[in-house]
Amino acid sequence: MFNNGTIYDIINTLTRKDSSGDVFSPEEMTNMLVLTQHEKDNADFKQFEEHQIITDALRSLDSSSTITLTAGVGSLPIDYWHIKSGGVIVNSYSADLVTDKEWRERFYSHALLPKTWCPMARIVGTNIQVYPTHTSCLFEYLKKPTDPFFDYYYNADDNIVYLVPGTSHVLTAGETYIDKDDGTVRSSGYIITSGENKSVELHFYENDRVDVLYRILQKLGVTLQHEIAVQYGIQGETKEQTK
Amino acid sequence: MTRQAIIETIDFRLQRRFPKPFIESSMDFIWEQLCDILIKQNDVFYYTQKYEDVTVTLDAVTDRYYSDLPATVVRDGVVRVYGKTSRDLDFIQIPERDFRLMGLQEVYDISQKVYFYVNYNRVFFDDNMTSIVANEGVSMDLLTTLSDFLISADIPLPKVNNVSFIDAVIDYLQGTPTIELKDVNTKK
Numbered sequence: 001m002f003n004n005g006t007i008y009d010i011i012n013t014l015t016r017k018d019s020s021g022d023v024f025s026p027e028e029m030t031n032m033l034v035l036t037q038h039e040k041d042n043a044d045f046k047q048f049e050e051h052q053i054i055t056d057a058l059r060s061l062d063s064s065s066t067i068t069l070t071a072g073v074g075s076l077p078i079d080y081w082h083i084k085s086g087g088v089i090v091n092s093y094s095a096d097l098v099t100d101k102e103w104r105e106r107f108y109s110h111a112l113l114p115k116t117w118c119p120m121a122r123i124v125g126t127n128i129q130v131y132p133t134h135t136s137c138l139f140e141y142l143k144k145p146t147d148p149f150f151d152y153y154y155n156a157d158d159n160i161v162y163l164v165p166g167t168s169h170v171l172t173a174g175e176t177y178i179d180k181d182d183g184t185v186r187s188s189g190y191i192i193t194s195g196e197n198k199s200v201e202l203h204f205y206e207n208d209r210v211d212v213l214y215r216i217l218q219k220l221g222v223t224l225q226h227e228i229a230v231q232y233g234i235q236g237e238t239k240e241q242t243k
Numbered sequence: 244m245t246r247q248a249i250i251e252t253i254d255f256r257l258q259r260r261f262p263k264p265f266i267e268s269s270m271d272f273i274w275e276q277l278c279d280i281l282i283k284q285n286d287v288f289y290y291t292q293k294y295e296d297v298t299v300t301l302d303a304v305t306d307r308y309y310s311d312l313p314a315t316v317v318r319d320g321v322v323r324v325y326g327k328t329s330r331d332l333d334f335i336q337i338p339e340r341d342f343r344l345m346g347l348q349e350v351y352d353i354s355q356k357v358y359f360y361v362n363y364n365r366v367f368f369d370d371n372m373t374s375i376v377a378n379e380g381v382s383m384d385l386l387t388t389l390s391d392f393l394i395s396a397d398i399p400l401p402k403v404n405n406v407s408f409i410d411a412v413i414d415y416l417q418g419t420p421t422i423e424l425k426d427v428n429t430k431k
Contacts, residue, residue, distance in 0.1 A: 106264075112262050117247055118250075
């Protein structure tokens with residue numbers, strides 16, 4: 001599985017080969033993951049704006065929600081990031097998403113005034129407004145990506161071991177875990193529950209995670225051809241599978 | 244084709260140059276023009292909508308029966324009126340002028356015919372309308388405006404002088420400047 005841990009291992013291996021000899025810390029890793037995920041999301045969204053096609057890279061952000069409307073106005077979902085084209089369905093009809101200028105033009109026009117079967121919608125601040133009014137609307141959007149996080153413990157050899165999201169781990173002799181919220185140090189016998197484990201994976205599918213690796217390496221000044229990074233990732237994966 | 248399917252077809256054919264309500268009102272305009280020709284050609288029954296149980300009211304002041312039209316009709320769009328159960332009475336439409344002249348005649352037609360005329364959105368019946376028929380209500384075949392059809396209703400598409408309804412609307416809209424329809428999320 002090509003997860004944050006794999007990326008971390010590869011980066012450390014490659015950067016150690018670098019003349020600087022710096023070791024990449026887990027905290028830097030989290031920061032890099034967050035930054036790089038944002039960068040990649042913005043680049044992917046730019047493509048989406050041009051083609052209006054949800055690519056696999058954005059697929060995991062694809063979301064929808066039924067919004068309750070009062071007098072035609074309702075609150076956008078908390079995790080709203082960007083709207084999808086044709087993403088407002090009112091009373092089973094797809095609404096035209098219009099600018100404020102068009103809203104006014106249509107609202108005060110007899111020839112252009114929307115009807116139940118061709119409603120219009122606009123986004124005003126954190127609200128959505130729909131005309132003709134209805135009790136609710138289906139809102140299709142891209143949700144804000146959750147920031148990735150690299151949570152870990154030290155094993156008996158003081159090596160950093162990544163905690164896969166949703167898993168728990170019982171610390172054995174010589175192992176240490178530092179709680180990322182309050183800094184409490186946990187040792188042998190302590191159970192890191194899945195709830196305590198704060199790791200969050202990149203929202204991309206595994207193939208796209210190689211891209212993230214490549215981007216992080218670029219930031220670290222390691223020039224590596226994309227193909228090599230991919231190959232390295234695959235090798236690591238194969239090695240893991242044969243364990 | 245449903246009315247919505249027609250609107251969407253025209254929308255696609257015109258490469259989404261107009262908001263749909265604008266296409267709808269243009270369709271209404273062309274429909275009325277084609278209906279006018281169809282009425283002159285006496286070829287309208289296929290395009291009418293049937294309304295049953297239309298209430299007949301007696302105006303206490305004029306002592307005359309009338310019905311409010313249940314839909315918005317095109318000009319001369321009241322194509323046929325008939326009793327709900329009894330077909331003994333023939334309903335015959337005449338111009339309002341003739342209707343009024345007829346009422347002034349010494350000799351009055353007392354056959355089983357109910358003459359009526361249409362004034363905007365109301366139908367006035369002559370004295371041969373009986374209280375029995377009036378109480379039952381009447382049925383009407385009306386040539387309505389196109390937007391009076393439900394959006395999901397199948398529309399009988401007229402073809403006049405070898406020009407189909409859809410082509411006539413497209414021809415009409417071709418010469419109209421594009422109305423801005425900018426989806427803020429579809430930057431191209």
